[in-house]
Structure formats: structure tokens, C-alpha cells
Amino acid sequence: MIRTPSQIWGAPILLGILTTIGLVAALLGDGVWDLVSAITLGVPVLAGIWYGLRRAPRRQ
Amino acid sequence: MRRWGWIHKWSSLVCTVFMLLLCLTGLPLIYHHEIGHLLGNEVEVPALPAGASQARGNIDAVLASAQALYPSKIPMYISMEGDEPAIWNVTLGDHPNDEHYKPIAVDARTTKVITEPAFEGGVFMSTMFRLHVDLFAGLPGKLFLGFMGLLLIVAVVSGVVLYAPFMRKLDFGAVRRERSTVIKWLDLHNLLGIVTLVWVFVVGATGMVNTWADLLLKYWQVNELAVMLKPYEGQPRIEKLASLHNAILRAEAAEPGMKVGFVAFPGTPFSSPHHYGVFMRGDEAFSSRLYKPVLIDAGTGAITDQRELPWYLTALLLSQPLHFGDYGGQPMKLLWALLDIGTIIILGSGLYLWLKRNRAAKPVKKKQGAAREPALAASNEAS
Numbered sequence: 001m002i003r004t005p006s007q008i009w010g011a012p013i014l015l016g017i018l019t020t021i022g023l024v025a026a027l028l029g030d031g032v033w034d035l036v037s038a039i040t041l042g043v044p045v046l047a048g049i050w051y052g053l054r055r056a057p058r059r060q
Numbered sequence: 061m062r063r064w065g066w067i068h069k070w071s072s073l074v075c076t077v078f079m080l081l082l083c084l085t086g087l088p089l090i091y092h093h094e095i096g097h098l099l100g101n102e103v104e105v106p107a108l109p110a111g112a113s114q115a116r117g118n119i120d121a122v123l124a125s126a127q128a129l130y131p132s133k134i135p136m137y138i139s140m141e142g143d144e145p146a147i148w149n150v151t152l153g154d155h156p157n158d159e160h161y162k163p164i165a166v167d168a169r170t171t172k173v174i175t176e177p178a179f180e181g182g183v184f185m186s187t188m189f190r191l192h193v194d195l196f197a198g199l200p201g202k203l204f205l206g207f208m209g210l211l212l213i214v215a216v217v218s219g220v221v222l223y224a225p226f227m228r229k230l231d232f233g234a235v236r237r238e239r240s241t242v243i244k245w246l247d248l249h250n251l252l253g254i255v256t257l258v259w260v261f262v263v264g265a266t267g268m269v270n271t272w273a274d275l276l277l278k279y280w281q282v283n284e285l286a287v288m289l290k291p292y293e294g295q296p297r298i299e300k301l302a303s304l305h306n307a308i309l310r311a312e313a314a315e316p317g318m319k320v321g322f323v324a325f326p327g328t329p330f331s332s333p334h335h336y337g338v339f340m341r342g343d344e345a346f347s348s349r350l351y352k353p354v355l356i357d358a359g360t361g362a363i364t365d366q367r368e369l370p371w372y373l374t375a376l377l378l379s380q381p382l383h384f385g386d387y388g389g390q391p392m393k394l395l396w397a398l399l400d401i402g403t404i405i406i407l408g409s410g411l412y413l414w415l416k417r418n419r420a421a422k423p424v425k426k427k428q429g430a431a432r433e434p435a436l437a438a439s440n441e442a443s
Contacts, residue, residue, distance in 0.1 A: 002228050009224070011232040012254045019258035022395075026388035027381060029345045038391035041259075045398050048255040051233030052248060 015044040061225060068218035073414060075211040076407050082205070082267070083404045085192040090385060090396050092185055101182040103165040103175055105146045114169055116145070119305040121171035126150040126164040129173065136161055137330075138304070139322035140168070142341065142348045147174065156327030199274055206271030212264045219253050226250055242416050249409040252402050259399045260406075266379035276372050277329060288355055288365040289332045298326060298334060302361035311338040311354040314363055319343055321351055326358045334358055345387070350377055 022041030025033045088095055096102035108114065123135055133152035140148055148168050153161040165174040180186035194201035227250070230236075235247040253260075308320050324330030324337035331337035336358050339351040354366040369377070381387040385396030 003230070005224070008227045008232075012223070012257065015255055016258045019262075023259070023262055023382060026392060027346055027349070027378070033345065034388045034392070037388045038395065041388075041392065041395045044255045044259070045395055045402070047233070048252050048402055049398075051235060051251050051255075054235075055237075 011047075015047060018043045061222070064218050064221045068215055068222055069414065071211045071214040071218060072407075072410050075208040075215065076411055078205065078208040079212055080404065080407050082192055082208075083400050083407065085188045087397060087400055088185065088188050089192060090393050090400070092181060095185060096181050099182055099184070101178040101185070103147060103149075103177050105144070106167060106170075106174060108169065112169070114146075116168050117171040119148070119308055120303055121305075122148050122166045122168065123150065123304060125171055125173050126152060126166055129164060129176070130162055133158075133162065135325050136328055137322055137324055140320060142319070142321070142343070149177075156325065157329070202271040202274065206268045209264050209268035209271065213261065213268070216253075216257065216261050216264065220257065223250060223254055242413065245409045246413055249406055249413060252406045252409075256399055256402045256406065260403055262382055263385075263399075266383040269376060269379040270383055273376055276376050280370060280373055281329065284367075284370055285332065288367070289335070292332060292334045292364075295334060298359045301326070301358050302356075304336065306361050307336050307356040307358075308338060310361065310363060311340060311356060311366075314354060314366060315340045315352060317342065318347075318352065331355070335364060349381055349387075350374060 018040040022037045022039075025040065026037035093102060119138070123138065127133070127135065130152050133154060134156070136151045136153045136156055136158065138148055138150045146168050148166045150164045150166055151161040152164065163177050163179065165177055166172065167174050178186075180189055190196050193205075195205065197204070230247075233251055235251060236243050304323065308323065311320065312318070318340040319342075321339045321341040322330075324339070326335060327333050328337070330339070330353075332355070334357065336356040338354045338356055340354055341348050341351050350369070352366065352368060355364040356362065357364050368374075385392055
């Protein structure tokens, strides 16, 4: 099955937006801003670790 | 697509070795404060006896304490970290551009010398720092690494272009472990490449901008600073410097809500032969990253000029935290380290895939002599 562009790019664009929010948020303030940054920047890291390490992928 | 494959291959290949070096040396630099503590190279604030004043002492006395250690040397800079108001970092040199300066940490409250910190944080950190910044080669080394950063950006962009055709038949995050080692690492390369995309792009681009710091500073000196200093052209050298303490008080009064970040002494690149360059910064997360210079006549102690930094120096100052990852506390440092390790895996797997492809492709080329499928399209057919 051929994936549509939105299927291909949905997750990468979402992760890109989260990374951007994470990089900017901590610049703008301390405290809650740093927390927002840690969470949004943490999502792509966790996605990389999760998909990179998981075993037994679903059959296609 | 074949053209993009070629661009991705060559831009990556040229910069990979240097990027691996930068990632490996950058890792300890993320934790330079913690490593400094462990190695005993970090300056610790002395505890004052109960009831002692925590207020800032006289800055001229701070300077005198430092200079008493090296009476023949002149002060180059005095600086204070935003989060450590108890320590003045004084640098003394034989002349205003001395690369072998002596760093001295002085207690801002008692005005007594705390210690002479290890140069650039000790041998280990200094080596990591030099390898990361200029390969021990000064400005040419910096610009060379900056060019490697540009190639990294080209590699990232071309990698994104190649991602779409590659993923036509795969779900996001799919790693085909059961097929072959090459396919597994190809999928991991693509997965890690796409999840770290924006971070790698930003850290690569801001790193490249940082390599131009010397040039941007030079441009600022020749243009803006020169205009501010026009009235002082041809004046004789100042024999006796006015009080730095009063100069800083005056700068602080002129810029309410700002704190002094550092002072450049007369003759250093951040000032003129006739001025204290007092660089003020705000005390909030964002404004503390930006400086506003107040030039003070080092003979009379009067303010000569004060103005905002030009956009290119503002951009340089903002690109620094985005490269260092030092603006979001410990969680951010950890994420920076993990993303750095992810990048090392991307670089390593890219190199591995090229070596494998290269070895596999050569005999084919000899036999057929015909145009090959682009590497990535070929692997896509195999799925």
C-alpha cells in the first residue's frame, strides 16, 4: 500500500513543531517555560528511543 | 531523486568525520559545569561567617586583589555570571589581546581572591573545547568547521527530500529488523534522522553562526564601534584609569533593570583604547542573553555612548544558547545529550550504509556497466 503524503509527513511535522516549541519556550522564560520545553523536546527523543528499540514490529 | 541522493551522499561523506568529532567532544561540553565540579576545577563560592554582609564590595578593590598576584600584568576583562553574583572573574594579561591570560576568581563580597581557576577548565575540558571550536587552528579552524556545518545542513535537507519516497511503503517508525542488518540500519538511520531533524538543523545552523563570531565582532568594531569612538581618534593614551567601581555604578544607573555582564578594559576587542566597554544584560531568561554596551571614558569616568547591539550580534548571542542547550536546566541538558547521541548513531549508520553499498555496488557496476538505480530507490524495491 502506498502511503499518502499526509501519512508520511504527519508524524515528522508534528515532531518538528514540538521540537521548535521546545527550543523556543525555554528561551522565553524560566520555571514553567523550562517545563514546557522539557516535555515538548522530550517527545521526539522518546519517539526515537521507542521506535528504535521496540521488538516484534507489527506485520504489514 | 538521483540528484538528491548524490547531494546527500557527498555532503554527508565530507562532513561525517568532523561531525562525529563535534558530537563526541560536544557531549562533555554539555556537562562542563558538572565535570568541572567532579575534577575540582569549578570555582566554589566561599561560605561567609554568619552575619557577614552579602552585598557587593568595591570593584576597584576586587581588581587590586587580582592584580596583586601579577603586578606586571594588566586587566583585560572582568565578568560575572548571571546566576553567580558572588564571583568576579578577572582576566589579566601582558597586553589587551593576550591569549595566555591568567584567570582569577575573586569574591565579589569580600573582594578577596578565591582561586586561580584552571585555564579553560583544565586540560581535559580545554582539549574538548579546542577540538570542538577550532581544531587548535584559530580562525581558519573555526571557519573550516563552519563550512562542515553548512554541509551538515545540506545533508539534513537532502535527507528530508529522500525521506518521502523511502517511506511510501512503510509506516512511521517502522524498523525492519527481520530482513538484513543493512535494512535495519537504513530504517534506523531514517527514523533517527527524521525525529531529530529540527534539533540537528538548529544546532548545526547555530553552530555555524558561532564560527563567524570573530568576524562579526570585527565587523562591529570597524563599523558601529568606530562611529561611537570617532571623537576619540588621535587622543593620547590614558595614563591613569578612572575608577571602575564608579564606572559600573554609572552604567547601572543609566540602564535601570540591567546588570553588568562583563567589562572590557581599554584596548581589548570589545572596547577602544580609551574606554571601558561595560556590557549590561537584563535579568530575565530572554533579556539575560542579550547585551547592551555602555562605553565609558576610561580617563574621566563619564558615559560616552550607549546603544543596542546590531541585529547580527543579537543573532549571534541568541544562537549561543540554542547551540549549547544551557537554558533549560538539567532536563534540557539530558535531552541535548540524548539528541547528541542520536546524531552520533545517524552519522555512524550513514557511514556504515555507504561502506556496505559501496562494496555491494562495485561488482554490479563492472558487470552491467548500466545506470544503477539510486541507492534508496533500490532498497525500497527490496521491501
